[in-house]
Amino acid sequence: xxxxxxxAGQCRSQLDEIVIxxxxxxxxxxxxxxxxxxxxxxxDEPKRCVLLVGPSQSGKSTMIKSFAKSLNTxxxxxxxxxxxxxxxxxxxxxxxxAMKNILSAFEKYGYEDVSKDGDEAExxxxxxxxxxxxxxxxxxxxxxxxxxxSESNKIAHSVGEAIKxxxxxxxxxxxxxxxxxxxxxxxxxxxxxxxxxxxxxxxxLDLKNPNDHEVYLKFLSRFVIQVERTGWAINARxxxxxxxxxxxxQASGGVLGDACNLIKAAIQNAAGEGxxxxxxxxxxxxxxxxxxxxxxxxxxxxxxxxxxxx
Amino acid sequence: MTSVLPRPLFVPVAPxxxxxxxxxxxxAAKENEVSRLAKVLAHAGILTAAPGFxxxxxxxxxxxxxxxxxxxxxxxxxxxxSRVGGxxxxxxxxxxxxxxxxxxxKFRRVxxxxxxxxxxxxxxxxxxxxxxxxxxxxxxxxECPHCERKLxxxxxxxxxxxxxxxxxxxxxxxxxxxxxxxxDLRFIASLVSFDANVRARALAKLxxxxxxxxxxxxxxxxxxxxxxxxxxxVKVETKTLCSWRSGDFSFASxxxxxxxxxxxxxxSSEFPxxxxxxxxxxxxxERKNSILIALKxxxxxxxxxxxxxxxxxxxxxxxxxxIRMQGIPLKHYTKSKVLxxxxxxxxxxxxxxxxxxxxxxxxxxxxxxxxxLVAAQGLQKGLTLYDAERLSYxxxxxxxxxxxxxxxxxxxxxxxxxxxxxxxxLINRISDADALLMTQAKESFDRESVHALCxxxxxxxxNLPNAGIPIxxxxxxxxxxxxxxxxxxxxxxDGRLQIRGYNDSKRGFAKRALVRQAxxxxxxxxxxxxxxxxxxxxxxxxxxxxxxxxxxxxxxAREGLIAGSxxxxxxxxxxxxxxxxxxxxVLPNEIAVLVGCRIRQVSSLMxxxxxxxxxxxFHCSIYSRDQALAAFKxx
Numbered sequence: 001x002x003x004x005x006x007x008a009g010q011c012r013s014q015l016d017e018i019v020i021x022x023x024x025x026x027x028x029x030x031x032x033x034x035x036x037x038x039x040x041x042x043x044d045e046p047k048r049c050v051l052l053v054g055p056s057q058s059g060k061s062t063m064i065k066s067f068a069k070s071l072n073t074x075x076x077x078x079x080x081x082x083x084x085x086x087x088x089x090x091x092x093x094x095x096x097x098a099m100k101n102i103l104s105a106f107e108k109y110g111y112e113d114v115s116k117d118g119d120e121a122e123x124x125x126x127x128x129x130x131x132x133x134x135x136x137x138x139x140x141x142x143x144x145x146x147x148x149x150s151e152s153n154k155i156a157h158s159v160g161e162a163i164k165x166x167x168x169x170x171x172x173x174x175x176x177x178x179x180x181x182x183x184x185x186x187x188x189x190x191x192x193x194x195x196x197x198x199x200x201x202x203x204x205l206d207l208k209n210p211n212d213h214e215v216y217l218k219f220l221s222r223f224v225i226q227v228e229r230t231g232w233a234i235n236a237r238x239x240x241x242x243x244x245x246x247x248x249x250q251a252s253g254g255v256l257g258d259a260c261n262l263i264k265a266a267i268q269n270a271a272g273e274g275x276x277x278x279x280x281x282x283x284x285x286x287x288x289x290x291x292x293x294x295x296x297x298x299x300x301x302x303x304x305x306x307x308x309x310x
Numbered sequence: 311m312t313s314v315l316p317r318p319l320f321v322p323v324a325p326x327x328x329x330x331x332x333x334x335x336x337x338a339a340k341e342n343e344v345s346r347l348a349k350v351l352a353h354a355g356i357l358t359a360a361p362g363f364x365x366x367x368x369x370x371x372x373x374x375x376x377x378x379x380x381x382x383x384x385x386x387x388x389x390x391x392s393r394v395g396g397x398x399x400x401x402x403x404x405x406x407x408x409x410x411x412x413x414x415x416k417f418r419r420v421x422x423x424x425x426x427x428x429x430x431x432x433x434x435x436x437x438x439x440x441x442x443x444x445x446x447x448x449x450x451x452x453e454c455p456h457c458e459r460k461l462x463x464x465x466x467x468x469x470x471x472x473x474x475x476x477x478x479x480x481x482x483x484x485x486x487x488x489x490x491x492x493x494d495l496r497f498i499a500s501l502v503s504f505d506a507n508v509r510a511r512a513l514a515k516l517x518x519x520x521x522x523x524x525x526x527x528x529x530x531x532x533x534x535x536x537x538x539x540x541x542x543x544v545k546v547e548t549k550t551l552c553s554w555r556s557g558d559f560s561f562a563s564x565x566x567x568x569x570x571x572x573x574x575x576x577x578s579s580e581f582p583x584x585x586x587x588x589x590x591x592x593x594x595x596e597r598k599n600s601i602l603i604a605l606k607x608x609x610x611x612x613x614x615x616x617x618x619x620x621x622x623x624x625x626x627x628x629x630x631x632x633i634r635m636q637g638i639p640l641k642h643y644t645k646s647k648v649l650x651x652x653x654x655x656x657x658x659x660x661x662x663x664x665x666x667x668x669x670x671x672x673x674x675x676x677x678x679x680x681x682x683l684v685a686a687q688g689l690q691k692g693l694t695l696y697d698a699e700r701l702s703y704x705x706x707x708x709x710x711x712x713x714x715x716x717x718x719x720x721x722x723x724x725x726x727x728x729x730x731x732x733x734x735x736l737i738n739r740i741s742d743a744d745a746l747l748m749t750q751a752k753e754s755f756d757r758e759s760v761h762a763l764c765x766x767x768x769x770x771x772x773n774l775p776n777a778g779i780p781i782x783x784x785x786x787x788x789x790x791x792x793x794x795x796x797x798x799x800x801x802x803x804d805g806r807l808q809i810r811g812y813n814d815s816k817r818g819f820a821k822r823a824l825v826r827q828a829x830x831x832x833x834x835x836x837x838x839x840x841x842x843x844x845x846x847x848x849x850x851x852x853x854x855x856x857x858x859x860x861x862x863x864x865x866x867a868r869e870g871l872i873a874g875s876x877x878x879x880x881x882x883x884x885x886x887x888x889x890x891x892x893x894x895x896v897l898p899n900e901i902a903v904l905v906g907c908r909i910r911q912v913s914s915l916m917x918x919x920x921x922x923x924x925x926x927x928f929h930c931s932i933y934s935r936d937q938a939l940a941a942f943k944x945x
Contacts, residue, residue: 080322106320107317110317110318111317111318111319111320112316112317112318112319112320112353112378113317114319114320114342114344114349114353117344117346117349117350118343118344118345118346118349122343122344122345125343126342126343126344129321129341129342129343130320130321130342133320133321133341134320
């Protein structure tokens with residue numbers, strides 16, 4: 001049977017929409033609410049920031065988008081407000097580039113992109129002005145580890161200084177999200193660190209840790225139920241069974257995002273082949289995909305697949 | 311291909327009523343922390359290096375600009391300055407049609423006090439002739455008080471700051487217009503208000519014809535009157551005048567504007583005063599006789615190649631009469647048609663020739679008469695103006711007149727008798743002096759009356775053979791002869807004398823008509839005879855008496871040296887006049903006899919004797935008898 005790429009794409013798209021509320025998300029929301037409440041009480045006084053770190057695909061951007069979506073209601077946008085401004089920093093970031101990225105983010109909300117007008121000082125002042133005028137409650141700088149990857153340490157330090165300046169100006173609190181490397185600017189810039197809350201770390205889940213184990217299982221159960229509801233995998237619940245949950249955890253390295261990607265890839269493969277149920281062979285194939293991307297070193301489903309065939 | 315509208319700027323601005331477009335753009339730029347206005351305009355698709363001019367040139371981008379600034383299209387469109395009349399000369403500035411030069415686009419002028427109250431640039435600040443703010447009455451500043459650079463629209467740091475150095479513009483304390491002028495200055499500014507009702511109310515307060523003009527026309531006229539009032543006070547160099555009319559409004563001080571407004575308000579009395587003062591100022595100096603110099607500031611309105619404005623039309627219409635009433639001498643010919651024609655039906659020489667088909671020589675003879683000329687006083691050379699109505703009448707009189715000889719030909723009588731017929735009332739004389747001057751005739755007669763007389767004489771024809779009218783009737787005077795002829799004709803017309811027949815081989819009534827000898831004798835007896843003292847002789851007889859040539863006698867009679875009247879080609883000189891001439895003057899031939907020299911030596915002798923000639927007639931000098939005899943007494 002021919003592989004139906006369209007069906008596979010649609011399947012993957014619907015699966016990507018699934019967002020699962022986890023204790024980690026609740027923790028993030030709590031800390032952000034604290035930041036925003038503090039900022040609101042302080043008016044024009046300096047604000048604080050917080051760092052959200054975690055390996056890639058640990059769900060940082062997903063949680064941020066979910067949070068932004070909950071606050072950026074149609075009413076707020078109609079009032080010319082953007083409560084949460086989500087900015088994705090580009091690679092090789094400089095101070096000017098950082099400001100441009102922030103200004104470009106306003107275009108998503110239907111405003112003219114004025115990031116190309118003016119020098120660094122003007123852009124910085126403009127960012128501050130826009131943050132105040134838009135009554136932005138939270139500025140999210142995603143991919144913050146790109147600051148570390150700037151051309152020189154000096155540039156990286158200056159970006160950190162620019163962020164610090166924004167906080168001092170009291171525009172709005174800032175959430176910085178990135179990989180573990182994103183902690184380096186805080187380590188090197190004590191003044192920035194003093195303006196930061198304790199970071200939110202999304203470490204890979206360790207099943208030996210009872211708490212992590214509970215989190216993992218809860219997440220997985222809710223995820224597979226949501227998957228079933230989409231109709232692309234009517235037997236998605238079977239993935240919650242220990243014989244599947246364990247290899248999934250092993251293949252994803254405890255990173256929830258990777259686990260979800262593994263499951264999604266398997267269901268996508270099944271959808272492409274015209275099936276509405278996912279099997280062990282799909283999981284094995286998905287694991288092979290992760291190995292080819294260097295995300296995993298071993299295929300934990302081949303043995304199961306061979307056993308099933310036998 | 312439809313253009314894509316830009317997205318709005320994140321920080322919107324609300325336009326103020328009466329705010330300039332560039333001010334709106336500048337505020338939007340400042341609110342969005344964009345320092346260069348050109349960058350903001352570029353988002354709307356307006357690529358320009360001179361943002362201040364965008365209101366003139368980029369009206370096609372009103373929708374883009376409206377979308378960018380988050381205002382309605384009407385708000386933007388009303389702030390554009392569209393061309394009026396298809397040319398660049400006039401623009402519609404917030405509903406007021408003004409010359410393009412009146413609008414300042416490049417630089418910025420501000421009133422700090424008003425900026426403090428409302429941080430925007432109102433439209434009045436961009437009207438260059440208004441050097442003050444109509445609300446605060448502050449004199450507008452156009453330079454930064456700190457860095458002294460001109461305020462412009464290239465950059466912005468906010469409406470209250472210098473766009474270059476960033477210092478506040480509110481710290482300065484500029485001058486104010488004099489308090490006594492405030493109400494008039496507000497009135498002047500209301501003429502160019504963006505509110506149509508305000509403009510209409512202001513116009514209604516002006517006298518006619520200004521109240522019928524548009525507010526822009528009144529304002530433009532006011533500015534032009536400023537120039538004229540200055541020219542009425544001081545002599546203004548041509549270069550300065552040109553620069554004022556080309557966009558340099560440094561002359562338009564508040565005081566000057568109010569002065570011009572008063573001229574407008576009391577136009578009927580003020581305009582003649584202004585013209586008179588301009589002429590006086592212009593007449594002083596080296597070239598005092600030139601009208602072009604004297605009235606130079608006003609002559610701009612008289613040139614046909616200058617576009618007409620209502621003020622220009624008004625001045626063009628009234629200037630000639632004012633010049634005449636003021637008695638301003640027109641000493642040099644000017645090509646200005648306004649000053650020549652039409653000037654209350656005045657025509658120049660060339661125009662009279664074309665209009666009436668009359669010879670220039672005939673017109674030039676009119677110089678001797680002051681009745682037909684419009685302005686004769688002070689005329690020296692060049693310009694001659696004629697009253698068209700009067701001239702037309704005189705020419706009509708000429709065309710219906712006949713001279714002595716024509717009448718004589720028609721009636722068949724000697725020409726010298728024609729005047730007597732007019733004395734008897736048988737024919738009418740033309741009494742118009744100008745007509746006589748133009749034809750160089752002493753007398754002219756109405757053609758119609760001559761023809762009517764002729765018709766009556768023809769009607770009385772009776773075909774009977776009889777004796778003709780003898781020429782030698784024994785009369786001593788030609789005058790007596792003329793009276794006889796007049797009596798004959800009158801009697802024939804009245805029916806008291808019958809023509810007995812006609813000799814058809816002769817021409818003219820007198821030569822053909824035949825009357826009875828008895829009738830003729832009767833008429834001759836009736837005519838009073840001239841006494842010896844009253845007798846006149848012809849020029850030939852007079853020449854024989856004076857021992858002079860008859861041509862010189864005729865010329866002397868013509869020049870008035872001898873009293874005599876011209877009858878036809880001859881002169882009738884009374885004997886008393888001859889006697890009088892001989893008593894007063896002495897001729898060279900008489901001096902030659904007296905002194906005993908030749909006639910040709912008389913003139914040099916008289917020169918040596920220091921005796922001047924009283925007159926010269928055909929190269930013959932006449933001397934005073936008393937003077938000559940006194941000189942030669944001892945000779």
